[in-house]
Amino acid sequence: MMPLRVDILSLSIGGEVAQPFEQDVIAIGAFHAFKKGILTVQSAGNRGNTRSAVSSVAPWVLSVGATSTDRHIMDQVLLRNHQTLVGFSINRFETSKHMLPLVYGKGRTFTCSEEEAMSCYPGCLNSPIVKGKIVVCDDFNGKAEAFSAGAFGVLTPIRREVSMVTDQPWTGLDFQNFQTLILYLNSTRFPQAKFLKSKEIRNTSAPLVAPYSSRGPNIIAPSILKPDIVAPGAEILAAYPSQHSSPFYINSGTSMSCPHVSGASAYVKALYTNWSPAALKSALMTTATAMSPSENPEAEFAYGSGLLNPVKATNPGLIYDASEEDYLLFLCQSGYKKDLMVLISGNISYICQKEEEGSSIDVNYPAMQAMVAAEKPYNVTFKRLVTNVGVAGTTTTYTVKVATTKSMEVKVMPNLLTFEAVKEIKSFEVNVVGKGLSSSSQLSGSLLWFDGVHQVRTSIVIYTH
Structure with missing residues (x-):
């Protein structure tokens, strides 16, 4: 069989609304691409700041929103x-x-x-x-x-x-x-x-999330933050079909921001040819520039992990990696039965085990999100693994810094991670506690692993339906 010779799929297309994974042809195709080591980058959609408008929702897809430019x-x-x-x-x-x-x-x-x-x-x-x-x-x-x-x-x-x-x-x-x-x-x-x-x-107010860029939360997978990231998408110069009087056109939308992230993904992949699609996605998300919730009222539901920073993505320090088995486990923990899992993944041998512990919030994702019951106290624990991709031959210690609101308490255990080798993996847990949220509300926070050089930032979102 000839090799695909493809590393990144850039899809400036999508549906009007989010579909269950078994009905989402792009999600299904992207899962098969993931199995071949290919990262799928997709537009988040252009349905504006309506709640849960984002149509690209699969965790194995890198979903891109749009921002204004200067x-x-x-x-x-x-x-x-x-x-x-x-x-x-x-x-x-x-x-x-x-x-x-x-x-x-x-x-x-x-x-x-x-x-x-x-x-x-x-x-x-x-x-x-x-x-x-x-x-x-x-x-x-x-x-x-x-x-x-x-x-x-x-x-x-x-x-x-x-x-x-x-x-x-x-x-x-x-x-x-x-x-x-x-x-x-x-x-x-x-x-x-x-x-x-x-x-x-x-435009001195830029970058702001564009008003047309689709917002979360994710109605198909409530534990997966979407969009994942944002990039410039307003008034972008691009090549265009020849029926126009000019071979170039200036257009706006998440179809314009998606190629920016695809290009950055290819750039990082060129430096780390053995990285998985999940590793590439993690590098882009954890190094994204934090955006202001006061200027973007929907906060992470608008901008995900933040604004694309291609240069920082080339040296992320730590990554949240994930395999096909991780996403199959995620589907099990999300309640999918074998027939639908086969339809989505093409894997006929994987069987969900009754004794498998944990929940879908534990998929090794570069963001942490949980939907909780309205008006009730909540206590949520996220479990994550990070892989050291820093400098070989050095011992590195990361210290955690937490940024949050007074309305929720965040504890990270342990609060120090020491790595003695590249590709070494460490685990940690994040416990989030709060007194309760009103309906259709959200609370935002983040944790930052810092070793003096690398800043590995992970968004934390707690919300109600």
Whole structure:
């Protein structure tokens, strides 16, 4: 059999909602890839900050959310009254040198209702009235009808606040700017406007988790934190199919952040060719840059372990490794029966043993998460193994540091780990105790193993349904 010659699978695709593993074709394929030593990196999804929107949920997959970048491209529309509207588009068209008449879809129809015309529904706009003008539509999808009717340009509300490349004069406006536009239309008999050229500005608030990036918690595997990590995903320059006027495109989404993490994974794999997919995943997660829960209200459910840091990932110090057997045990402890486990893993020989102890929270994952009952005291213990991948020939001692809130108490046993050889494995336990959480709440913390050089950070999340 020919070797696959593949180390990383980068999948900028996913479903609308999380599926049970036996129904998730990507999770099934990724498990088989894992068995071949291949890490699957997948987009977390673009369903926004709805709770449990993340669709990539398998522990053997590296799930990637998206953040903003420090560059934002904006478009401007100048009104005749000298007001300037700021829009979300990246124009590649010739901007008009002169003001053009501005018309509202409302009232520009002989065949549709006023509401349909306002939204520029298909077949509703009267072409002689709108031809050569800038048309305002209440619906984002109305731009196709406006251009079909002969409009020079179109202004619509924006679906999400990210700039999109356009081959025609169009700008999407947020709520405030669109309302300013409507007020202007209603204030003058002869409204006019013109498009200005797109320009780049510095986004000083970055990096923040993008509003469209899917959030957790994980509805299929409550003990697995998802997304795992975040990376730049807003207004990313990328190659694009040739049906567009340019071979490059600027796009936004977790489909753009996923390749960043795939590339970093390949970079680390090139340095450590014998590392398993789980080892690569651990290196990326435990070295990620911590993000602020005050600026990202969903905290770990938004950013997972944090922001990708490719340079630090090349020297993680310790890793949480896992094998096929570890994930089979995880499926057993999650209640999966043999027929479904065979469907997911392809392994027909593994049998869940009744005497197997522990729970699914004990899978050797680079994050610690548990769902607990609302309004009740909780006492959760996580068990983990870490492997030394530091400098050979040296004795290294790691000390643990815990960061948490007053609402939960975290104890790590032991609080020192001493390694005398590379590939040496040590175990530890983390006990988390608290008085109780209200429904749909979460508490966040982290532990940091530190040897003076390496900082191995692991997120801790306790939450309620």
